[in-house]
Amino acid sequence: MSNATEVRLPDHDLTGKVALVTGATSGLGRRFALILAKAGAKVAITGRRVERLSTLKQEIEAMGGTAAVIALDVTDTDSIAACLAATEAELGPLDILVNNAGMNVQALPADVTPEGFDTMFDTNVRGAFFMAQAAGRSMIARGQGGRIINIASIGAHTVLPGLTIYCMTKAAIGMMTRSLGKEWARHHINVNAICPGFIETELNSDWFKTEGGQKQIKSWPRRRLGLEEDLDGTLLLLSSAAGRFITGSLFTVDDGQSI
Numbered sequence: 001m002s003n004a005t006e007v008r009l010p011d012h013d014l015t016g017k018v019a020l021v022t023g024a025t026s027g028l029g030r031r032f033a034l035i036l037a038k039a040g041a042k043v044a045i046t047g048r049r050v051e052r053l054s055t056l057k058q059e060i061e062a063m064g065g066t067a068a069v070i071a072l073d074v075t076d077t078d079s080i081a082a083c084l085a086a087t088e089a090e091l092g093p094l095d096i097l098v099n100n101a102g103m104n105v106q107a108l109p110a111d112v113t114p115e116g117f118d119t120m121f122d123t124n125v126r127g128a129f130f131m132a133q134a135a136g137r138s139m140i141a142r143g144q145g146g147r148i149i150n151i152a153s154i155g156a157h158t159v160l161p162g163l164t165i166y167c168m169t170k171a172a173i174g175m176m177t178r179s180l181g182k183e184w185a186r187h188h189i190n191v192n193a194i195c196p197g198f199i200e201t202e203l204n205s206d207w208f209k210t211e212g213g214q215k216q217i218k219s220w221p222r223r224r225l226g227l228e229e230d231l232d233g234t235l236l237l238l239s240s241a242a243g244r245f246i247t248g249s250l251f252t253v254d255d256g257q258s259i
Contacts, residue, residue, distance in 0.1 A: 010242035012142035015040030018091045018192050019239070020084070022074055025052040027201035028151065035235055037065030046072035049071050057160040057239065066091070074101045076129030084134045093142050096189040096239050097135040099128050100151040104166045112165055123220025129176060132191070135167075136184055145188030149222060149238050152193045152250065154160030158258040170195075174250050190247040192238045195253025201225040221256040 004095035019036045023094040025047035037043045037060040045053045045067050053069040060067040068090045088094060102124045105116040132148050152158070155167035156174040160183040175192040175215075184191060197215075200208065207213045208225060217223055234251050237243045252258060 003125040010237075010240075012240040012242055013040055014096070014240060016042040017095040018044070018087070018093060018238075019096035019098065020044040020046060020094055020135070021037070021100055022046050022072060022089050023142075024056060025049040027203055028199065028228060028231065029098070029100040030056055031231070032100060032235055033067070034060065034063075035232050036096065036098070036239065037040040037067060038063060039236060039240070041239075042066040042091045043089060044068045044070050044083070046083055046087075048073055048102070064186045072101075073189065074131055075122045077130050079125075080131055080134050084138060086102070086103055088138070094135055094138050094146065095143070095144075096147045098149045098151065098239075099131050099134065099135075101127060101131070102169075106162055107165070111162045117165055120165050120169055123174075124166070125172045125176075126142070128173055132180060136180065136187075136189060139189050140184070140187045143187075147178065147239050147243070148189060148191045149235065150193040151252065152177070152195045154195050154197050154252060154254050154258040156193075156195050156250065159251070169228070173222070177250060178248045185247055188240070190243060190244070192246055192248070193250045194234050194238070195250050195252045195254070196231060196233060197226055197252075197257035199228060199230065201228065205230070222258060224255065226253075226255055 005016045019041040020030050021033045022032045024045040033043050033045045037088055043054050049073050051167055057067040057069050071085050073079040105120055150173050153170040154174040157171040160167055181191040234253050
């Protein structure tokens with residue numbers, strides 16, 4: 001009889017789970033939806049540009065996954081409630097929320113307008129909170145726990161010139177993550193955040209081709225942009241059974257850009 005300890009690799013299988021990704025129309029949100037679906041989850045892909053979500057749904061189904069296209073404006077609490085109800089009606093009770101929807105209005109502090117300030121906070125903070133609240137209520141009522149993954153930024157803890165208001169919103173997401181992690185721990189809801197560095201997406205690729213963008217890249221330790229797939233491992237860790245002992249934590253994934 002062997003006394004050897006059985007060693008198992010971490011389990012990232014999400015088969016049977018239902019995930020909802022906000023802001024899935026492009027960039028990181030789109031990638032998150034694809035990865036969760038590849039791992040076996042049924043995914044609600046949400047956003048305001050529904051026509052773009054239809055293409056993503058086709059991609060997910062082509063690789064054998066399941067996706068539901070659901071319109072969502074996170075600045076509208078009625079839209080949030082309708083989105084969650086539609087998700088659970090079509091796919092089943094929610095297990096995973098990826099709270100990704102966000103935006104930026106770039107301006108120097110002296111040039112920030114009240115309208116720009118409110119727009120940023122309405123989407124990045126108010127929207128993220130009430131989306132998390134809706135998901136948390138559903139998970140608490142079901143009594144089976146769940147995962148909430150907030151997408152913050154290195155701006156949550158690092159000064160990014162010209163992005164004061166954006167950094168303020170992401171710092172708020174950081175504290176929201178820690179607070180909800182503690183508040184909902186007894187309900188077995190794990191709340192964590194990913195703080196990405198600069199990742200190349202369709203929204204920023206033009207800037208990083210400019211002289212200013214190239215200068216910024218050269219200021220980083222490894223002189224390179226991140227790729228969307230560089231967040232895959234962290235996403236799967238926090239979404240799956242492998243991350244069961246992690247809550248209230250912020251994960252900086254930035255290739256050393258914030259050092």
